[in-house]
Amino acid sequence: MKQLATLLFAVGVLFGFDYHLKPTQVTEGVYCFFGATEEPNEANGGNMVNSCFMDVGTGWLVIDSGPTFQYAKQAFTAMQGIKNLPVTHVINTHPHDDHWLGNGYYKAQGATIIGPKSMLSVIDPAAPTRMGISISKEAYSGTTVVLPDTAIGTEYEMTIGNQKAIFRQPVDVAHSVSDLVVLFPQKEIIFVGDLSFSDSIPSATSGNARKWLQAIEAYEAMPWKLMVGGHGKKTDRKAPLLTKNYLTAVLEAVQKAMDDGVELDGIVEAVPLPEFKNYPLYEPLHGKNLYRAYQLLEWEE
Numbered sequence: 001m002k003q004l005a006t007l008l009f010a011v012g013v014l015f016g017f018d019y020h021l022k023p024t025q026v027t028e029g030v031y032c033f034f035g036a037t038e039e040p041n042e043a044n045g046g047n048m049v050n051s052c053f054m055d056v057g058t059g060w061l062v063i064d065s066g067p068t069f070q071y072a073k074q075a076f077t078a079m080q081g082i083k084n085l086p087v088t089h090v091i092n093t094h095p096h097d098d099h100w101l102g103n104g105y106y107k108a109q110g111a112t113i114i115g116p117k118s119m120l121s122v123i124d125p126a127a128p129t130r131m132g133i134s135i136s137k138e139a140y141s142g143t144t145v146v147l148p149d150t151a152i153g154t155e156y157e158m159t160i161g162n163q164k165a166i167f168r169q170p171v172d173v174a175h176s177v178s179d180l181v182v183l184f185p186q187k188e189i190i191f192v193g194d195l196s197f198s199d200s201i202p203s204a205t206s207g208n209a210r211k212w213l214q215a216i217e218a219y220e221a222m223p224w225k226l227m228v229g230g231h232g233k234k235t236d237r238k239a240p241l242l243t244k245n246y247l248t249a250v251l252e253a254v255q256k257a258m259d260d261g262v263e264l265d266g267i268v269e270a271v272p273l274p275e276f277k278n279y280p281l282y283e284p285l286h287g288k289n290l291y292r293a294y295q296l297l298e299w300e301e
Contacts, residue, residue, distance in 0.1 A: 017045050017139035019074050023082065026235055027187060027226055029055035031082065033066070033075055034233045037200040037280035040067065040098060045139035046131045047071065049098045052191065052228055053079050054184070056161025059088035062111075063182065063191045064230065065102030067131045069142035072102025087111045089160050092148060093193025094176040095119045097129045099230060103146035115148035116169065118178035123147060152180060163187070170195075170218035171211040175204070181219045189226040192219055196229025198239040200280035201246060205288040208296060209247045216244050242279070249273055254293040267294050 023031040032052040040046040046067030053075075054061040060079060065072050076087060090107075092100040092115030103113050125145040132140050156167040166183040175194040183190045194203070195215050204212065219227075219240075226235050232242075250273065257270045268287040276282055 016141060017070055017136065019045055019047050019071055019139075021047075021071070021074050021078050023053070023075075023078055024233075026052070026228065027189060030187065030189060031079065032228055033078075035231065037231065039281070039284055040131060040134040042134075042136045042139070044135075045071065046098055046101075046135045048231065050228060050230055050232075051075055051102070053087075054163065054187075055083060055085065056088070056163045058161040059086045061160050061163070062087050062090045062102075062106060063228070064093055064099040064193065065090050065106055067098045067101050068135070068140055069102060069105045069144070070139055072105035073142075075102070076105065089114060091115065091165075091180075091182055091191070092119065093182070093191065093230065094179045095122050096176055096194065097123075097131050099193065101129060101131055101143050101145070104142070104144045107146045112150060113146065113148045114150045114152060116178035116180050117151040117153055118176075119147055120151055122177055168218070168222075170215035171208075173208045174212035174215040175202070175207045177207075179215060181215075181222070183222055183224060185223065187226075188224050189228070190219060190222060190224040191228050192230070192240075194230035195219065195243070196227065196232065196240045197243050197281075198229050198232030198234035199242070200231060201276060201282045201285050201289070202231075202243045203281070203285050203289070204247060204250070205285065205292050207292075209251055209289075209293055210296065210300075213244060213247055213251075216240050246273075246276055249276070250289055250293050251297070254290060255297055258294065258297060264291065264294050267291065 021033050035048040038048045051066040052063040087106045090113045152167050154169040168181050179195050181192045227239050253271045262270045267290045
């Protein structure tokens with residue numbers, strides 16, 4: 001079976017973009033494809049996000065379907081080498097398209113797509129996607145906008161195959177306008193989407209850093225031993241620390257700079273936060289995060 005899956009995978013990518021996807025086992029029955037700590041570009045095809053598969057007995061459950069149709073297809077093919085199961089359900093953790101543009105591949109197989117209600121209101125299916133603009137046409141081939149069949153509010157519980165799933169939206173806006181966390185108590189694992197960047201500077205350019213910290217506090221209090229975030233490979237109880245420490249430092253330093261009379265156009269120079277300078281994505285994100293924090297603190301005043 002594994003030899004056949006490898007052959008099918010090779011044929012599938014022979015004339016298209018090859019994501020070179022290799023699953024990592026996180027715990028029994030749970031495997032993840034961990035993306036690079038980069039911004040989406042033509043070289044990586046948008047493979048800078050985490051996408052996970054859970055064996056729920058009747059099939060695979062996918063948590064975040066990835067940035068493209070081609071990515072989802074190659075991830076599924078790779079997983080058949082581990083266990084020959086269909087994908088029955090897909091969970092989208094939030095509306096940012098690197099996490100759900102693989103939905104179309106699984107929908108065509110008959111999978112049920114689950115996601116936050118906000119996806120139905122904030123996503124325009126006719127509008128260009130960030131992935132469509134950022135990556136090559138080859139990598140984006142076949143990708144379409146497919147929104148959730150089941151829309152989740154702030155709290156929801158359901159059984160998927162042999163696993164209980166507990167959905168929570170800790171705050172109304174954090175990294176995005178609605179970030180779902182999904183706890184599987186039988187496996188003591190939680191998926192938190194982009195509420196955790198465990199290996200790089202987080203992107204806080206459009207959300208609310210203060211409420212994001214509240215969301216981290218909320219999901220840290222839930223009963224789990226393993227956690228998978230949207231970006232980064234760390235999965236233990238320390239995985240949220242980089243995001244929490246960085247957001248706290250940004251808010252405190254920007255507030256101090258504002259109190260000292262620093263204007264918006266001087267905030268990047270005033271708040272370099274050198275202790276985070278060597279982390280991936282510092283250069284493209286830190287300045288934007290400071291601008292957003294400044295605006296947030298101005299509104300609070």
